[in-house]
Amino acid sequence: xxxxxxxxxxxxxxxxxxxxxxxxxxxxxxxxxxxxxxxxxxxxxxxxxxxxxxxxxxxxxxxxxxxxxxxxxxxxxxxxxxxxxxxxxxxxxxxxxxxxxxxxxxxxxxxxxxxxxxxxxxxxxxxxxxxxxxxxxxxxxxxxxxxxxxxxxxxx
Amino acid sequence: xxxxxxxxxxxxxxxxxxxxxxxxxxxxxxxxxxxxxxxxxxxxxxxxxxxxxxxxxxxxxxxxxxxxxxxxxxxxxxxxxxxxxxxxxxxxxxxxxxxxxxxxxxxxxxxxxxxxxxxxxxxxxxxxxxxxxxxxxxxxxxxxxxxxxxxxxxxx
DNA sequence: GTCAATCCCATTGACGCCCATGATATCCCA
DNA sequence: TGGGATATCATGGGCGTCAATGGGATTGAC
Numbered sequence: 001x002x003x004x005x006x007x008x009x010x011x012x013x014x015x016x017x018x019x020x021x022x023x024x025x026x027x028x029x030x031x032x033x034x035x036x037x038x039x040x041x042x043x044x045x046x047x048x049x050x051x052x053x054x055x056x057x058x059x060x061x062x063x064x065x066x067x068x069x070x071x072x073x074x075x076x077x078x079x080x081x082x083x084x085x086x087x088x089x090x091x092x093x094x095x096x097x098x099x100x101x102x103x104x105x106x107x108x109x110x111x112x113x114x115x116x117x118x119x120x121x122x123x124x125x126x127x128x129x130x131x132x133x134x135x136x137x138x139x140x141x142x143x144x145x146x147x148x149x150x151x152x153x154x155x156x
Numbered sequence: 157x158x159x160x161x162x163x164x165x166x167x168x169x170x171x172x173x174x175x176x177x178x179x180x181x182x183x184x185x186x187x188x189x190x191x192x193x194x195x196x197x198x199x200x201x202x203x204x205x206x207x208x209x210x211x212x213x214x215x216x217x218x219x220x221x222x223x224x225x226x227x228x229x230x231x232x233x234x235x236x237x238x239x240x241x242x243x244x245x246x247x248x249x250x251x252x253x254x255x256x257x258x259x260x261x262x263x264x265x266x267x268x269x270x271x272x273x274x275x276x277x278x279x280x281x282x283x284x285x286x287x288x289x290x291x292x293x294x295x296x297x298x299x300x301x302x303x304x305x306x307x308x309x310x311x312x
Numbered sequence: 313g314t315c316a317a318t319c320c321c322a323t324t325g326a327c328g329c330c331c332a333t334g335a336t337a338t339c340c341c342a
Numbered sequence: 343t344g345g346g347a348t349a350t351c352a353t354g355g356g357c358g359t360c361a362a363t364g365g366g367a368t369t370g371a372c
Contacts (some may be wrong), residue, residue, distance in 0.1 A: 010352070010353090011353070013355090014354085015327090015354090015355090017353090017354095018354050019351075021351095037161070042294070042295055043215075052159075055161065057268065059159060059272040059273060062272055062273075064274075067201065067214075068198075073290065073353080074290045074294045075294060076272050077271070077290035078290050078294040079272075080161045080162075080270045080271050080272050081162070081163045081283070082162075082287070083161040083270070085161065085162060085179065087328085087330070089328060089330095090328085090329060090331095091329095091330095091353080091360065092351085092352090093352090095328090120247065124363080159355095166363090167364095169364065170364090173363090175361075175362050177361095178361060178362090197368095245317095246317095246319065246320070247320095247361085247362080248362090249362090251317075313372105314355095314371105314372090316370090316372105317368105317369085317370085317371095318367105318368085318369075318370095319353080319366105319368070319369085320367075321364105321366085321367095322363100323343090323362105323363085323364080323365105324361105325360105325361095325362090326359105326360095326361085326362100327357105327358105327359090327360085328358090328359080328360090329357085329359090330356085330357085330358095331354105331355090331356090331357105331366080332354085332355085332356105333353080333354080333355105334351105334352090334353080334354100335344105335351085336349105336350075336351080336352095337343105337348105337351090337354095337356105338348080339347085339348075339349085339366105340345105341345095341346095342345090342346100
């Protein structure tokens with residue numbers, strides 16, 4: 001299973017290309033589609049990214065919802081039309097489409113932030129601000145993480 | 157299994173032809189019928205499209221509904237009589253019949269919007285309006301996709 | 313004979329592929 | 343332990359190819 005941690009800041013060249021960090025590429029090496037899937041986050045000024053298998057599992061998830069139901073409609077309309085397949089070029093770069101750059105306010109640098117199973121692309125300053133705030137909230141609210149499997153690890 | 161994501165806006169030429177996006181065509185490459193199947197959505201001002209295998213799975217779905225029941229009647233009447241097979245020409249284009257154009261209010265451009273297992277054809281402005289609304293509804297209702305397996309990941 | 317649909321070919325513009333460079337980290341051996 | 347050799351990675355740019363589009367020619371139906 002792919003694991004994404006750490007943060008890398010890379011340049012966007014004048015053609016709109018960015019190198020995907022080598023460690024992230026390595027995590028995606030076994031995928032059938034060599035590239036990433038990215039879509040604008042609902043809540044954040046960032047792009048959420050992962051490999052194609054992750055997108056497939058999202059699609060799987062939507063097939064458990066009745067076709068033509070309002071839930072199915074809203075979900076598939078919110079997720080898929082704005083998601084983009086971004087293939088690697090020979091050097092492991094992707095092209096960031098205009099629409100995605102606009103959403104994340106990307107101009108000439110992009111920060112790749114690992115999030116565990118997936119990762120995000122941020123404008124570097126926005127990411128710093130967001131991280132600081134998230135860390136503060138986590139401390140304030142005494143966030144805990146359940147360990148292991150199905151035992152009850154009282155979260156809140 | 158075919159995967160349709162992302163949105164592409166293509167022109168309808170004066171003969172009524174549109175290029176089907178290359179990525180969508182690639183997703184349909186293994187189908188026996190080289191083209192798409194399209195029918196007017198009974199809920200949206202759009203055409204719902206996919207390969208022939210998807211149409212077969214829809215038929216499968218209707219067999220799980222009691223024959224001669226009102227549901228069965230309504231579904232099969234809404235889905236199948238107006239569905240059309242649209243073959244690709246040598247350049248990967250299809251011809252949009254008059255009736256389908258009328259339903260989706262298509263004139264000179266068509267937006268192909270991926271929906272996961274299938275895709276839709278919209279008048280581009282109508283699609284934007286619909287997406288914005290769907291995204292808002294999804295956020296309002298906190299529609300989230302359950303991750304992976306049957307464990308409940310409810311965090312807060 | 314007329315109209316429409318299909319096939320074929322030309323254009324163009326974006327994108328993918330390739331190579332070159334520089335910087336950084338890693339390795340090897342003294 | 344230090345310093346040089348080497349591999350890897352990020353970055354920049356040129357060029358070829360393919361996808362989208364438009365128009366003409368051919369075929370076939372009515």
